[in-house]
Amino acid sequence: MLNPPRRVDAGAVPGDIAKMNILVVGSGGREHALAWKIKQSPLVKRLVCAPGNPGMAALGEIRGVTATDVPALVALAQEIAADLVVVGPESALDLGLADRLAQAGIACFGHSRAAARIETSKAFLKDFAVRHGLPTARHGTFEKADEAKAFLDQFQAPYVIKADGLAAGKGVEIAQTRADAESAIDNMLDGRFGAAGARVVIEEFMAGEEASLFALSDGKTSLLFGGAQDHKRAYDGDQGPNTGGMGTYSPAPVLTDAIAALADARLIKPTVTSMIAEGCAPCGVLYAGLMIDDSGPRLVEYNARFGDPECQVLMLRLESDIVPYLVACANGTLADLPAPTWRSEAAICVVMAADGYPGSPVAGSIIRGADVDFGDAVTVFHAGTVRDPDGTLRAAGGRVLNVCARGATLSEARDAAYAAVEAIDWPAGFYRRDIGWRAL
Ligand code: AMP
Numbered sequence: 001m002l003n004p005p006r007r008v009d010a011g012a013v014p015g016d017i018a019k020m021n022i023l024v025v026g027s028g029g030r031e032h033a034l035a036w037k038i039k040q041s042p043l044v045k046r047l048v049c050a051p052g053n054p055g056m057a058a059l060g061e062i063r064g065v066t067a068t069d070v071p072a073l074v075a076l077a078q079e080i081a082a083d084l085v086v087v088g089p090e091s092a093l094d095l096g097l098a099d100r101l102a103q104a105g106i107a108c109f110g111h112s113r114a115a116a117r118i119e120t121s122k123a124f125l126k127d128f129a130v131r132h133g134l135p136t137a138r139h140g141t142f143e144k145a146d147e148a149k150a151f152l153d154q155f156q157a158p159y160v161i162k163a164d165g166l167a168a169g170k171g172v173e174i175a176q177t178r179a180d181a182e183s184a185i186d187n188m189l190d191g192r193f194g195a196a197g198a199r200v201v202i203e204e205f206m207a208g209e210e211a212s213l214f215a216l217s218d219g220k221t222s223l224l225f226g227g228a229q230d231h232k233r234a235y236d237g238d239q240g241p242n243t244g245g246m247g248t249y250s251p252a253p254v255l256t257d258a259i260a261a262l263a264d265a266r267l268i269k270p271t272v273t274s275m276i277a278e279g280c281a282p283c284g285v286l287y288a289g290l291m292i293d294d295s296g297p298r299l300v301e302y303n304a305r306f307g308d309p310e311c312q313v314l315m316l317r318l319e320s321d322i323v324p325y326l327v328a329c330a331n332g333t334l335a336d337l338p339a340p341t342w343r344s345e346a347a348i349c350v351v352m353a354a355d356g357y358p359g360s361p362v363a364g365s366i367i368r369g370a371d372v373d374f375g376d377a378v379t380v381f382h383a384g385t386v387r388d389p390d391g392t393l394r395a396a397g398g399r400v401l402n403v404c405a406r407g408a409t410l411s412e413a414r415d416a417a418y419a420a421v422e423a424i425d426w427p428a429g430f431y432r433r434d435i436g437w438r439a440l
Contacts, residue, residue, distance in 0.1 A: 019045035020323070023077050024060070025097065025110075026067050026088025027053045029351075029383035029402035030308035033315040034086060034322075035059045036379065041323040048080050054393060055382030067092045070100050077106050084109060086326055087284070090166060090305050094120045098283065107330035111304050114280035118271075119304040122171075122201045123164045129299060132274040134267055136299040137204040148185045151202050152178060163188045164199035172242065174205070208293035209438075210300065211255040212248075212310050215268045215288070216325055218334035219281035222272045224264055225325070225340060226317065227255040228310040229438065234358060236434045243358045244399060247435030249348045249410055250313040254292055263290055263297040271302070283329055309349045312381055312404050316347035346410040350403045350417045352424065352431045354384070357398035365428030367393045370401055374420040377413070378405045400429060410436050 020043055024035045032055045039047055039059045047060030050073060056062060065072045067089050074097075077085050085101055087093060087110030094116055101108040117124040123141040128134075137160070142148035152159055159181035163171035171193055175181035188200050214225040229252040234240035267288055275282050287303035287310070306314070315322070320340040328334040354361035361384075370380055370393055381404060384397020403421045407413030414436050421431055 019043055020083035020327075021046040021048070021080050022323070023073075023080060023082040023085045024049045024052075024056070024088065025073060025085060025092055027051050027056075028088065028308050029349075029381040029399065030306055030311040031088040032056050032381040032383070033312040033402075033404075034088060034306070036381070037315040037318060037322045038086070038326075041321045043321065043323045046080065048076070048082070050076055053382045054385050054387040055380070057387075068095055070095050070097050073097060074100050074104050074106070077101060078104065082106055084323075084327055084330060086110070088305060088308075090116060090119050090303065093284075093304055094166060107327070108283070109326040109329050110284045111282055112280065115275060115282045116304040117280070118275070118282075118286075118302040120166055121164055122162050122301070123199055125302055126201055126203075128274065128278075132270055134270060134299055135297070137206050139201055139203040141199055141201050143189070143199050145185050145189050148189070148200050148202055149182050152181055155202075155204055157181075158205045159184075160203040160205050161185055161188065162201040162203065163193040164201060165193065165195060206291040206293075206298055206300065208291040208298075209254045211252045211259075211290050211292060212307055213255060213260060213263050213268075213288045213290055213297075214306065214310070214314065215264070215286045216329050216334060217272050217282040217284065217286055218329045218332045219276065219283050220332055221335045222264075222268050222282075222286065223325075223334055223337065223339060224260060224268070225285070226250065226314045226342060227252050227260060228307070228313050229254065230307065230310060231432060231435055234353075234432075236432050241358055243353070245307065245309050246351045246353070246432045247349055248307070248309045248313045249346065249413070249436045249439055250310070250317055251342075251346065253439050255290075259290075259292055259297055263288060267297065267299055308383075309351055309399075309402050312349040312402050313347040316379060316404055316406050317343045317345065319343050343406065345406045345408060346413045347404060347406050348410060348413040348417050348436055350421050350431055350435050351383070351399050352401040352403060352421065352426065352429045353399050354395045354397065355428050355430060361395070361398040362428055363394075363396055365395045365426065367395060367401070367429070368425040370424050370426075372423070374423070375416075377407060377416045378403070378420045380404070380420065395426070395428065401426075410439055414440065
């Protein structure tokens, strides 16, 4: 039996809130963007990031606890008397960090392990969607390759084959031929994704335009929290392998108010109600990947946390203080808050990745010129960097820097972001030159 999370004395009006100690868990561009936005809040007394990154070190204290070391994170939250823990990555949710924090009486923005299954198991999500009549692609779940292959008879190319579990955004294959579909099934069930590939989900292919819609939930209600569009393929023209995301922009033109309202009514609200009914009430982000066509939005997937790099453009555009929203999700008081306000400006994020990403990114190369002041419009978030004792910045991951900008129009934002990208001296990195092309 879990104890209810400790209530934090917070509401919508900064004046009547006690200042808080906040622990941000994670080390990517998403967490840097969250910490950047949290740091701007007058409600913050102390900001601690674990394990953080060199960019986050400029905002708060960095503590060397990894995002998957649940006992050490709980101990750290206790040590700093955290009033709120904000969990960035899905891996920590899957390991039960939110559950353990609840047991310790510490307020947490992040789903329980059971609620996070909407992301961590595609089979769970698809069955949940069928149980509750959510609009999504027809599917089947299989452990045996011959049964999965036989199910392909029900569809025509292109075929959609997914590893069941978490695979860092790389567990989905859209096969153009039956032969490719069958070898994708064999590859996944052969252990390419470890336990994540013990089951495969075969889905109907949905045509349309994709967008990401965000909502917050406190386990009782939900509140729409912006939208974005991303570029998943590694290279220009949406070519090359799938990645965790090479760039984003917000607002997404395809995500009109009418489409967002439809998605809220048909997907988000029924999802919250049904999760509560199934005993896994959400607490944190519901990130709906939508496929939009003339019939409206359909669900491609849910994620249980902010997208990376979608979060970066959302934080750039969010005008409201984010802290009351995070606290309200943890406390069950979201209904007391107004809808957030957004800057009218557009925002863009260009991901700079290490050569070799998404396969085997080259580590250790030197990056120069990322720390300079590019002006008010531009913000550089760190995603996979380390800093030597002498201050040298090096690549230490696949996606390394997120160069983000705001502008009166998306094209202004794009020009500002690319000017900064070109000023960064990093020969061992690459980036897409066409982020935002669909909207432009
Ligand atoms: P997922 O990890 O489920 O979001 O899938 C990754 C990407 O594969 C999505 O962003 C879509 O571009 C594509 N995708 C997944 N499922 C489908 C589907 N049923 N129909 C069309 N495209 C899909």
